[in-house]
Amino acid sequence: MTASAPLPPGVSAADFNQALKEFAGVVGHDWVLTSEEDRHTYLDAFAPGDADKHACSAALAPTTAEEVQALVKIANRHRIPLWPVSTGRNLAYGGSAPVLRGSVVLDLKRMNRVLEVNNELGYALVEPGVNFFDLFEALQAQGGKLWISTPAPGWGSVIGNALEHGVGYTPYGVNANSICGMEVVLANGDVVRTGMGGVNPGGQEWQVFKYGYGPVWDLMFTQSNFGVVTKMGIWLLPEPEAVANFAISLPDMGDLPVMVDTLRPLRLDDTINAPYTITNPYRSIMDPMSAQGKTRSTIYKGPGCMPLDFVEQTLRSRGEGMWNVGFNLFDSDKGLDLREAKIRAAFDKVPGAKVKTMRWHRGEPLAGWMRVSPVLFPLAGVDWYGGPGGHINYAPVVAPIGSRIAEVYDMVYRRYVEFGFDCYCGFLNIGGRAIVVNPCTFFNREDAEMTRRARELARVLYKDGAAKGFGDYRAHISFMDDVADMYGYNDHAARRLGDKVKDALDPNGILAPGKQGLWGSAQRVHKGKPA
Numbered sequence: 001m002t003a004s005a006p007l008p009p010g011v012s013a014a015d016f017n018q019a020l021k022e023f024a025g026v027v028g029h030d031w032v033l034t035s036e037e038d039r040h041t042y043l044d045a046f047a048p049g050d051a052d053k054h055a056c057s058a059a060l061a062p063t064t065a066e067e068v069q070a071l072v073k074i075a076n077r078h079r080i081p082l083w084p085v086s087t088g089r090n091l092a093y094g095g096s097a098p099v100l101r102g103s104v105v106l107d108l109k110r111m112n113r114v115l116e117v118n119n120e121l122g123y124a125l126v127e128p129g130v131n132f133f134d135l136f137e138a139l140q141a142q143g144g145k146l147w148i149s150t151p152a153p154g155w156g157s158v159i160g161n162a163l164e165h166g167v168g169y170t171p172y173g174v175n176a177n178s179i180c181g182m183e184v185v186l187a188n189g190d191v192v193r194t195g196m197g198g199v200n201p202g203g204q205e206w207q208v209f210k211y212g213y214g215p216v217w218d219l220m221f222t223q224s225n226f227g228v229v230t231k232m233g234i235w236l237l238p239e240p241e242a243v244a245n246f247a248i249s250l251p252d253m254g255d256l257p258v259m260v261d262t263l264r265p266l267r268l269d270d271t272i273n274a275p276y277t278i279t280n281p282y283r284s285i286m287d288p289m290s291a292q293g294k295t296r297s298t299i300y301k302g303p304g305c306m307p308l309d310f311v312e313q314t315l316r317s318r319g320e321g322m323w324n325v326g327f328n329l330f331d332s333d334k335g336l337d338l339r340e341a342k343i344r345a346a347f348d349k350v351p352g353a354k355v356k357t358m359r360w361h362r363g364e365p366l367a368g369w370m371r372v373s374p375v376l377f378p379l380a381g382v383d384w385y386g387g388p389g390g391h392i393n394y395a396p397v398v399a400p401i402g403s404r405i406a407e408v409y410d411m412v413y414r415r416y417v418e419f420g421f422d423c424y425c426g427f428l429n430i431g432g433r434a435i436v437v438n439p440c441t442f443f444n445r446e447d448a449e450m451t452r453r454a455r456e457l458a459r460v461l462y463k464d465g466a467a468k469g470f471g472d473y474r475a476h477i478s479f480m481d482d483v484a485d486m487y488g489y490n491d492h493a494a495r496r497l498g499d500k501v502k503d504a505l506d507p508n509g510i511l512a513p514g515k516q517g518l519w520g521s522a523q524r525v526h527k528g529k530p531a
């Protein structure tokens with residue numbers, strides 16, 4: 001251990017060193033990572049402030065569920081908090097870094113086997129370290145008959161993304177919906193298989209039926225700190241006959257409500273059978289520039305939020321509208337014809353709407369726009385204000401009613417102007433019906449004043465949203481308590497329930513204390529300190 005490494009709170013240096021020895025007995029000395037250089041790789045690369053506030057004391061990299069079991073038992077004996085990550089690419093939400101400074105990162109990326117691809121039954125069984133590229137390659141090696149629902153960007157783990165309620169862009173949408181059967185190591189070292197995985201001896205049913213017998217546990221292990229997921233089944237989309245891309249543009253700044261209200265019934269009756277993303281005018285300018293590696297100064301040099309007039313003129317000079325929506329549909333060619341006719345008929349009623357489409361047919365090479373093969377480009381925007389950059393996302397869930405979405409957007413836009421940031425905003429159709437209004441604040445991490453402003457903007461938006469009755473669906477490690485505070489019904493009954501489950505499963509609070517605002521009795525004293 002180097003002098004600058006933090007200790008887990010409440011643990012003496014002697015106890016910590018003893019625990020490290022015991023951990024090494026399980027994973028080997030090489031995989032107990034304590035050097036400054038190693039620990040540095042677990043800092044939040046996009047930290048909205050001092051990354052050291054969420055520094056880990058060490059990291060452990062096991063290769064099997066049995067090793068994970070042994071590690072949690074040692075952690076329990078020494079009261080050492082563990083922060084599990086699959087690949088730790090949870091960028092904008094904290095990367096690999098723990099909420100509680102001094103926690104030990106339990107890095108599962110060496111557990112990286114695709115255990116099964118089943119073309120007949122339409123699923124894969126994966127370990128935590130499998131990222132979207134690995135799974136894509138494994139599926140291609142089996143003939144490419146099954147497709148994944150890749151998030152943007154695609155370098156994170158399949159399990160990490162599903163556990164955090166990440167979204168893909170096929171009809172399967174939110175990857176947590178596609179989870180079918182998990183293996184989980186509990187805080188006491190016990191290992192459970194959920195659903196049909198509990199049948200002993202099991203057969204071919206673990207990954208085909210989500211409900212098993214009795215309570216369904218799988219989703220309880222998502223966005224929580226109740227266990228370490230060591231295997232997960234995921235349903236995959238059988239390759240369709242055809243895919244159509246839609247790019248629909250509306251001309252005027254006031255067109256956001258009509259965009260939302262036109263899309264809603266089409267999504268509700270499944271004419272639009274996969275998630276859509278609406279982009280605001282700032283995003284429509286910034287995304288293409290970032291994709292070419294261009295930063296803000298190449299188009300605008302003034303301070304503050306780029307003026308709306310300038311943004312409007314820039315888009316108009318390119319013949320583009322102010323509000324754009326994109327989505328892909330998956331069906332037979334004939335099915336797509338019917339869907340397209342309905343969508344065109346709906347947007348024909350909106351003045352100035354332009355609808356562009358393109359199609360892919362089975363047998364043709366996969367195209368980038370299909371978002372079926374993983375890509376990395378969406379990360380390019382972080383250096384918008386020069387680098388090294390970072391970004392913070394605000395992500396309230398809003399019902400897809402035009403006036404309501406416009407109200408939230410207006411609230412967001414005013415704050416971006418007030419805090420002096422370009423108002424980059426997407427509207428992500430998540431979970432079939434809702435829209436996550438998703439403004440993203442880019443900042444230059446070398447600029448302490450800008451970083452502070454970005455952090456303050458996030459806190460103000462959480463408060464504004466909560467006052468209007470909105471809650472976020474996900475949070476950065478620095479803001480997990482702020483977002484948990486939004487869910488205040490009946491004196492925070494939801495958090496009290498979470499804490500009760502936490503205390504029952506993990507009385508010493510060794511798994512990811514503070515995650516999603518769940519501290520449990522043993523670690524609650526650390527809430528709010530020191531970050």
Ligand code: ADP
Nearest residue numbers: 085086087088089090128156157160161228229
């Ligand atoms: P990705 O690399 O896919 O972006 P991470 O590996 O960073 O995702 O995981 C995101 C978050 O999900 C982690 O910070 C952690 O809280 C939780 N998590 C990830 N993998 C596991 C796991 N196998 N078991 C329990 N929690 C996990």
